[in-house]
Amino acid sequence: MASAPRRTEAPPRSVEVARLAGVSQKTVSRVFNDEPYVSEEARRRVREAADELGYRLNNAARALASGRSRSIGVVALGTAGYGVASLLVGIERAVRDAGYALRVVNTLEGEPAGIASAVDSLLDQGVDGIVVSEPVDDGEVCVRVDVPVLFLGAPPVFAVRRTVTAGVGADLLARAATDHLLDLGHATVHHLAGPQRWYAARDRLKGWRAALVARGRMQPPVIEGDWSAASGYAAGRELASDTSMTAVFAAGDDMAIGLIQALVEAGRRVPDDVSVIGFDDNPVFAYVNPPLTTMRQPFDAAAKEGVRLLVHAIEKPEADLPPATAPPIELVVRSSTAPPPEHCPRPEASPGERSSRTSPVTVGPPVT
Amino acid sequence: MASAPRRTEAPPRSVEVARLAGVSQKTVSRVFNDEPYVSEEARRRVREAADELGYRLNNAARALASGRSRSIGVVALGTAGYGVASLLVGIERAVRDAGYALRVVNTLEGEPAGIASAVDSLLDQGVDGIVVSEPVDDGEVCVRVDVPVLFLGAPPVFAVRRTVTAGVGADLLARAATDHLLDLGHATVHHLAGPQRWYAARDRLKGWRAALVARGRMQPPVIEGDWSAASGYAAGRELASDTSMTAVFAAGDDMAIGLIQALVEAGRRVPDDVSVIGFDDNPVFAYVNPPLTTMRQPFDAAAKEGVRLLVHAIEKPEADLPPATAPPIELVVRSSTAPPPEHCPRPEASPGERSSRTSPVTVGPPVT
DNA sequence: GCGTAGTCTGACGGCGCTGTCATACAGCAG
């Protein structure tokens, strides 16, 4: 009914702007897409008309006509952990800087469908690309995906048209963490690992092992936690009785905190008796006792780099991927690590054995 | 060119499904929208055909034709803090459960444009509703918004078509936190507030004040932090010299941690000399020394409730908003709070003075 | 038999934009 003056309360369309500006609808489209071949005069008139009407491009129509939604979906873990949250923040920033919108779907860990269903729902939404943040090994994940996928922190799992991976270089970071303890004189380093379904956890374990192997040190049995402080605490109770243990590399800050608590309760001083290094660098742990030595994860750099590659894959499907740049490695030395106690066996410094790399050392925000 | 067999490598459209199923395109549409008046037989055939072709609804087309994008945008803070991240997780879950997709835009604090530009970009994306999570007072924010907006944790700021607010009940929680300390026998309670640009911080301050006023206690000067442990530490150094101070309510867990660290370094024991209560309940702080007493924020409940109201406003614009339900209040008592030291002045228990409310008390995950 | 209500189905016209193509005109070389 009433086709006459067009529904009163409706957002203006480009053709209305065109009418007001005295140009064709197509010219309005050109202006809003920053296309060439529009005179300054026309551009100005269109802008003015648009302002006056409060016009904004209709994204759905644009997506339908162009076949691209200009949005990227991210599959995130539904946890509020510092690392996961930091990565998400970094991704959002990078995606927006690249001119895309961000859609988020969380996969609650332990959910039956998991990553696959999250990816599926993103595909339903019509994203141009997908970021799988901190993927876990879900077993046989198999979704038909026809947009590029970025695995932030792990190997490709799907059969995809175009896959790109980028990561924080967890293995290198883990190796540097282990080297730090070894350099302090510890005979070996225990590892409190993250859940091995996570690729990130596997990488850290790999790096730890590499550091030990490089110096021919004994590899103590690995304890696996679930990232939580509670699991770190449980691990600490187990470990506390082993008096030969003088150093632990925990795969996450929270676990390190729980671990330290259990150790201290069991009468082992940190760092005097046992050194503990964490992983992530949640800034709050500069203010606990003892302030936590940890590896800073380059969340922002990894997100930025990854999204750069992803956007490249989206926009130039045929071109080669630009070379990946290695993320920085930062060791934040605070007070939870120290040389082993005197009475402990020191490794005789076999010549030629040295830290595999000179890791850039940063002293984190100290307690003034 | 080659218009014949349709571009080979393109996602199937509903009309192709229709052809294969031997029905009209409209029937396919009906099936995928769960509309009535489709025979079981037709439904089945459509489903089969769709599976065979790997068909999925094109969201852009759907949005264009229907005028609704079935997505909700959230304006979040670009920080990885536990509270903010928890709220985002809760929102995502609630939004998805309601059948909407989630788009995220962060506002980095201190950004010039701030919330307004974030809302604007969400509007450009064509969302059906907006959630402003943990809003801050940006001064004269003025965007023309014509979709419902939910302020999660604060009062309306925009001139909007439809505004709904929901919150974690920060004032009540803050009051309960203060009451807890008062009940322990402290003469008064100091407050380490969050940045007052945040409505959440204002609410907590309000609740703290209300608790003191209700008992006629002295109100010590408020110190304002920025949520960070560093700012809590700074506040702690200031406060440490005041030996009459026996209890502090910190508006955030991280600040509480920094505060405690400074206090302890200054030689004041926690909780023996000074009690400290935090706010948020980040589980990791059950494993520091001393384990932190804190108020659990009902992030999930608040997000769920808020999104429920928002979706209602979106889908039934004319109907009244359903009544809001009050979020639960949970005090997590650990070991950073205790009665004041003996030598301190006790308030003589004026008759009739009692905790304003019996707050449900939960003992948090204790260190076994 | 008829009328009526209830169920099922498809034709058709957009939604508001982008891509493609045709056109118009200016400037400039030959």
Place this chain on the structure above:
DNA sequence: CTGCTGTATGACAGCGCCGTCAGACTACGC
């Protein structure tokens, strides 16, 4: 002047779906 290239503009045909409406068919009561 002709022919060209480069710039500026608009007409037009969809993009893939949803809303509306008309039509067909069944079941039922009278």
